Amino acid sequence: xxxxxxNVAIQLxxxxxxxxxxxxxxxxxxxxxxDDAAVIAALEAAVTSSVTKDDQWLAAHPxxx
Amino acid sequence: xxxxxxxxRRSALVVLALVTLALTAACAKAPPTLxxxxxxxxxxxxxxxxxxxxxxxxxxxxxxxxxxxxxTTTRAIVTWHRAAVATIGVVPTGWRSAVAxxxxxxxRALADSERAVLxxxxxxxxxxIAEVQR
Numbered sequence: 492x493x494x495x496x497x498n499v500a501i502q503l504x505x506x507x508x509x510x511x512x513x514x515x516x517x518x519x520x521x522x523x524x525x526d527d528a529a530v531i532a533a534l535e536a537a538v539t540s541s542v543t544k545d546d547q548w549l550a551a552h553p554x555x556x
Numbered sequence: 557x558x559x560x561x562x563x564x565r566r567s568a569l570v571v572l573a574l575v576t577l578a579l580t581a582a583c584a585k586a587p588p589t590l591x592x593x594x595x596x597x598x599x600x601x602x603x604x605x606x607x608x609x610x611x612x613x614x615x616x617x618x619x620x621x622x623x624x625x626x627x628t629t630t631r632a633i634v635t636w637h638r639a640a641v642a643t644i645g646v647v648p649t650g651w652r653s654a655v656a657x658x659x660x661x662x663x664r665a666l667a668d669s670e671r672a673v674l675x676x677x678x679x680x681x682x683x684x685i686a687e688v689q690r
Binding site: 506509524 | 601605642
């Protein structure tokens with residue numbers, strides 16, 4: 492059970508890294524200040540990527556009749 | 557084999573560390589260079605990332621042997637997540653109520669054992685929604 496929980500946690504690391512990256516990228520003084528267009532484009536990309544993963548999982552796990 | 561006290565403690569620390577990292581990452585203010593609509597998109601993207609974490613937790617837990625979360629529950633979570641993320645994408649300024657309501661419905665449908673796995677991430681999602689509402 493504990494090893495299983497650790498396995499789950501390890502699989503979540505990419506999501507956490509992405510969250511931290513998105514949280515801190517605008518704190519870099521060398522990075523350009525984000526503008527509306529860039530932020531909106533990033534949101535659209537995140538939504539598309541996220542929904543695609545949902546669709547892939549749902550397609551791989553159909554409701555059994 | 558029964559888990560030892562040390563291994564239970566190690567697992568709890570791993571989960572605690574991950575949730576702490578996630579909470580730290582989730583509590584961000586929008587950059588001042590953004591207009592109100594840009595700030596809404598900034599917060600909406602953060603919400604998508606946190607909701608992804610809930611979905612990814614469920615999928616990872618369902619993939620374990622034996623599964624920590626049933627396939628039926630995971631399907632409900634993925635379906636809710638898809639609707640929530642699509643709502644956020646369409647209405648970046650008005651998604652909070654619908655997403656929070658769906659989150660509560662998912663939470664109520666969980667078995668106790670499933671809630672034990674997902675509770676930290678559901679709490680994280682609720683914290684983010686409350687943070688964005690300010």
